[in-house]
Amino acid sequence: MSPDSSPDSSPDSSPGARGAATELVFSYGTLQSPAVQEAVFGTRVPGEPDAVAGHAAGRLRILDPRAVALSGSDTHAVLLASPDPAARVAGTVLALDAGQLAAADEYESGACVRAAVPLVSGRTARVYVPRPQSPEPLVHRRVVVSGLGSVGAGLLRLLDQRAGDLRERHRLVLTVVGAVDSGGAAVAAGGLPPAALLDLKGRGSSAARLPGAGRPGAGVAEVLAGLGEDVDLLVEAGPGDLVHGGAGLAAALEARRRGLGVVLANKAPLVLAWEELVGGDGADGAPVRFSACVGASLPTVDLARRVLVSASALRVEAVLNSTCQLVLRAVEEGAAVEEAVARAQRHGVAEADPSLDVDGWDTAVKLVTLAAAALGHRAALGDVDVTGIRGVDPAQLQATRRRGEVVVLLGLAERVAGPADGAADGPADGPADGWRLSVRPTALPEHHPLARMDAQETGVVLHTDVAGRIAATGLHHDATPTAAAVLRDLVDLATTAPR
Amino acid sequence: MSPDSSPDSSPDSSPGARGAATELVFSYGTLQSPAVQEAVFGTRVPGEPDAVAGHAAGRLRILDPRAVALSGSDTHAVLLASPDPAARVAGTVLALDAGQLAAADEYESGACVRAAVPLVSGRTARVYVPRPQSPEPLVHRRVVVSGLGSVGAGLLRLLDQRAGDLRERHRLVLTVVGAVDSGGAAVAAGGLPPAALLDLKGRGSSAARLPGAGRPGAGVAEVLAGLGEDVDLLVEAGPGDLVHGGAGLAAALEARRRGLGVVLANKAPLVLAWEELVGGDGADGAPVRFSACVGASLPTVDLARRVLVSASALRVEAVLNSTCQLVLRAVEEGAAVEEAVARAQRHGVAEADPSLDVDGWDTAVKLVTLAAAALGHRAALGDVDVTGIRGVDPAQLQATRRRGEVVVLLGLAERVAGPADGAADGPADGPADGWRLSVRPTALPEHHPLARMDAQETGVVLHTDVAGRIAATGLHHDATPTAAAVLRDLVDLATTAPR
Incomplete structure (x- = not known):
């Protein structure tokens, strides 16, 4: 719409004659500039300094290239309500006729609407504010x-x-x-x-x-x-x-x-x-x-998928069963395995029948799922080489710790080289498509991310070709994080x- | 289509009279069952045992409730090419007339097409295989x-x-x-x-x-x-x-x-x-x-956003500058700060002008970005309380380590209570909307996830209300992981x- 358009096209237009000052518009942005006024209105317009209270000035990005070309800036100032009543946004009150108002409407772009604001001077003026966004439907x-x-x-x-x-x-x-x-x-x-x-x-x-x-x-x-x-x-x-x-x-x-x-x-x-x-x-x-x-x-699958968008996994290590982690740490401190399991049961961490955890099958299930979801490798539970923690020797565990290593129940996915790799492009229906899965008590060096964990922490480590080593651990004390x-x-x- | 439909409606129909055995179909699934045959063909059909070489049987999920009701199973057997030429899929060769073939087509659902396969007996038969999926366009x-x-x-x-x-x-x-x-x-x-x-x-x-x-x-x-x-x-x-x-x-x-x-x-x-x-x-x-x-x-932002879909962050801790991490670890081992920085520069880890790293501004920039992207908290760099590591005292660092704590350059986002929280719903234009950001050398207990890191590792810890504590660390030795x-x-x- 040009400044010559009919005043009737503006819903706010007054019945006054064209050229008469009919609306006060408060500008705190580029409309104050004489150059912008010349371009938008074809003339300079009279103005007086004033201010809005309780607001701060912000910036809104303008994508309309015409508005950018006119103002020389790709952002427009906008008013933001401030918690500080003493905050002021200074600007200029412009007296615009209906045609000028329509031109200003167009200049301020489709993202803005006019609202009435009280000014510090006591007058009320129109001001351009961002068009309210209706909330997304529920x-x-x-x-x-x-x-x-x-x-x-x-x-x-x-x-x-x-x-x-x-x-x-x-x-x-x-x-x-x-x-x-x-x-x-x-x-x-x-x-x-x-x-x-x-x-x-x-x-x-x-x-x-x-x-x-x-x-x-x-x-x-x-x-x-x-x-x-x-x-x-x-x-x-x-x-x-x-x-x-x-x-x-x-x-x-x-x-x-x-x-x-x-x-x-x-x-x-x-x-x-x-x-x-x-x-x-x-x-x-x-x-x-x-x-x-x-x-x-701990969003293990999401994390792995995200990292592996642009990298390949070389090896995945995981400690995924907190009962075993707790039991191993207790055994390290002198308890027998059965005693440590009973203690974990009394504390509500271990199941009444702890065999799925202690015999490694819970870890194996999680490893199979992680491999399918993050590595695209399908394996059956029977394809996993599983050894639980019932047979760990407390004396050996303590000796391992003394020489700077920590035993965890490690779920491991290792790439296997050789002819098995050839089947990787075929349908994912066999165990031998380039990965070998195992679960067993494993001594890790003390500085390994899974050795450094707390007794109630679980975690996963991805070794990749080009994204380095990514480790993530989660510590939780009840079922709320699972929920x-x-x-x-x-x-x-x-x-x-x-x- | 019922078994009474015209034989012309099947493109594979032969000109033979209705009722004559005109097509051999090899079934390795439910079509071998007399009950299924009764339901699909209205009669039992003659069959002979045979097999397909070089294939293994897989399962395809069937969502058509009629097919599920007929077979009593919601999966159908499918043939998968096997790398092992000795692999065999055993089944039955059925002699079907054109009407029966059409009924079998319908039964095998829209996901399957017929293909010709050589059988171990030397005969060739039709077999139902999954419809080939055309690859996604590039x-x-x-x-x-x-x-x-x-x-x-x-x-x-x-x-x-x-x-x-x-x-x-x-x-x-x-x-x-x-x-x-x-x-x-x-x-x-x-x-x-x-x-x-x-x-x-x-x-x-x-x-x-x-x-x-x-x-x-x-x-x-x-x-x-x-x-x-x-x-x-x-x-x-x-x-x-x-x-x-x-x-x-x-x-x-x-x-x-x-x-x-x-x-x-x-x-x-x-x-x-x-x-x-x-x-x-x-x-x-x-x-x-x-x-x-x-x-x-390390996909810190993605990880945090994922965890925070159903939880709220209480506190975010991060060690995000590997130069500082390397320098602090070297100082702990006896080097002066300047000497450690110079060493990191010689190894290509630290920049020629290391001040952004060493004075904490690189960490502050990352913290501001993490807070904006994952916590929805907008802050300017000037809103962050920043202290770098130039002033750390080697003797003090070593003493801290001896009493079981580790000094890192910690980027910290803490929730602040009180009136500042009231502004959280307003426009995100001020520093005081419920979070306080700081960067400073901080002693962490040895078991803290960010204390346990390697000298070239960086990491982030999210403390949440209902998702527990999530920690993630990344170890890399050059710029490839960043790429x-x-x-x-x-x-x-x-x-x-x-x-």
Whole structure:
């Protein structure tokens, strides 16, 4: 629009004659410059110094090349509300006629609108301010939580505590519409109150006892079928069954069959049905996430994938089982293995049946998952050479420490050279495509990143060809960080996957 | 399509009469089951055992509920070529008429096509194999590299070495169309050979000396203008000017003005023009990446953002300057500070003018960037309380070590309580929105993740409310890992940002 346009085209135009001063506009930027005025209005306009109180000046980037060419700058000054009432933005009050106002509108670009501000002089003037951005619309996702042990209950607690944060930072509303435990389920398409579920669990009861919503004996398949279209995401956090998959595997497959996104805290489905759940390359495209299964709150898979975008892994070392880490450190201080395990059980760190941890299979499961997700190497649990920590000799462990080494239960992925490498381009269906996986007690030099860890820390080290050595460790004392990893995955699926 | 459909509807149909056995189909899956045959064909069909050599059986997930209901399984067997010629997949040869073939086609779902395979018996039969996936199309992006020091040259080397990897893993072709150094530029819209540029740099010469493509004295603006539409991405890896921004800031702004994606290895533009380049919240939406500026190959920003999706940071600690780390470790062993700095310079680790590193400003720049990108806290360099390591006392450092503590140059972001927190929701234009940033020599207990690092390691520790403590460290001995971080960012922009 040129300064010659009809005054009627400006909604703020007054009925005054063209050329009459009809609007006061406060400028604190380039419109004060005589050169800019000449270019925008075809003339200089009268002005008086004034100021706005309670504001500070900021800069807004302008991408319109005409505005940049006119003002000689690619940013415009903008007003920002200041917590300090004494803050002042000084500028000039310009008297503009309707045509000039329209020209100023165009000059200030589409990002600005006019607002009325009181000036220090007592007058009120129009001022150009950034156009208010309407907030992103809220995304609603309905979640079924299967398994209400420490991780599932921890997730309910976080969903309750962080609802405001999820809404403001991620524009996301996550509603629990189903909760399943060993006693049955609670279901409500309109949403279950997390606090009521947590109260039941805290009293050693089942979600199935929730008044009005309880379904004693119901399993995930029944819950999902009953909800029909009224569910978007499944969290599977039930007990793992590494041999048959059990209810957790069935739940994950049923959810995928229904087209739901799945977040796994249960590792068994990944080991037994990687292809069906995640797909060949473990790409982010699959609506399945499993951050909590490989390092709890430590995002091992994300970190490795990020580093390996432009580098190749030569070797991956990991200490992924905190029970073993705790037990080995206790043995180092003089305890027998059984005694240290019993102590970890009493402190609630080790499971009632600690054999999966102590015999190395929990580490092996995590290693297999990490290899599939970050290295693109598919292996079965049976392909991993596994030795647990039951047989470690306390005297030997202490002697190792004295000579400056530390024994950890190391999960290791090593590249193997030779003919096995030739199969790396083929379908990922065999164990021998260039990587060898093992889990065994290993002495590391004291300065190794995994030797330097605390007794309750877990970690992973990537040795790469061109990105150096990257190490990451996570320290946590209860299941909340694992629940935080589940929530991270839920946010990820809810904000990226289509529904 | 039902078994009663016209045989003409199958392209493979033979002219034989309906009911006559016209096609041999080799099944190694559910089609061998009498129950499946009854359901698919309405009858059982005659079959003979046979096998395919040089293949192994795999599983393909089937999402069609009808096929799942029929077979009682949600996966179908598929043939995978095996490197072992002795591998065998056993199955049954079925004699199908055209109507039966059409029914089998439907049963095997849209993911499969028929192929001819030789059987061990010598016969040839049709077999269902997964429909071949056409590879993703290649994405081509043209890059200008500004700054050919160790990082810029390292990037050229990686682009050369990893071209095959980029093509196969990321379906990406990155072509260098411009290279700028202090002597001028080389420009070729069709692509510059990285090896020739590296050869010039290796001989201490300038890209401007490249025959046919050299432009002595040309700067980035000239190069970008000359290329016009023939460039997509700029890498700014020139020397930093933290006071005025210099050529690097001008280059980054010019590239953004032209709508190009920008990868920064030069930290100065981020500190001086964060809003203009990255925008308020440092979202991934902005086509600007700067991984190399905050931890080289250690993806500090990505890691922190990932963890903080579902958690809040309470405190961030970082050791981000390897020169200071090296100097402090040498001082601990008895060297004077100046002597240790001189030694690091002789080894090519410290800059000719080491003051930015030694006085703490390099760490402060990285801390400001990390805070903006991961914590959403905007601060100016002047808001950081900075003390370098020139004044550390060797005797005191050694005494600290003897009592089990280690002095590092710590970059620290601490939450501050009180009225300053109230401004956190306002525009991010002040220093006091809930975080306080500082850089100073700090004694850490020996078991702290940043105390346990090697002399050439850098790292970051996030203390969070619900995700525990996450620590990450990176060890590298030259500029290649930094170049790998630049390449990672380039891949990211090339594969996600629209052109």
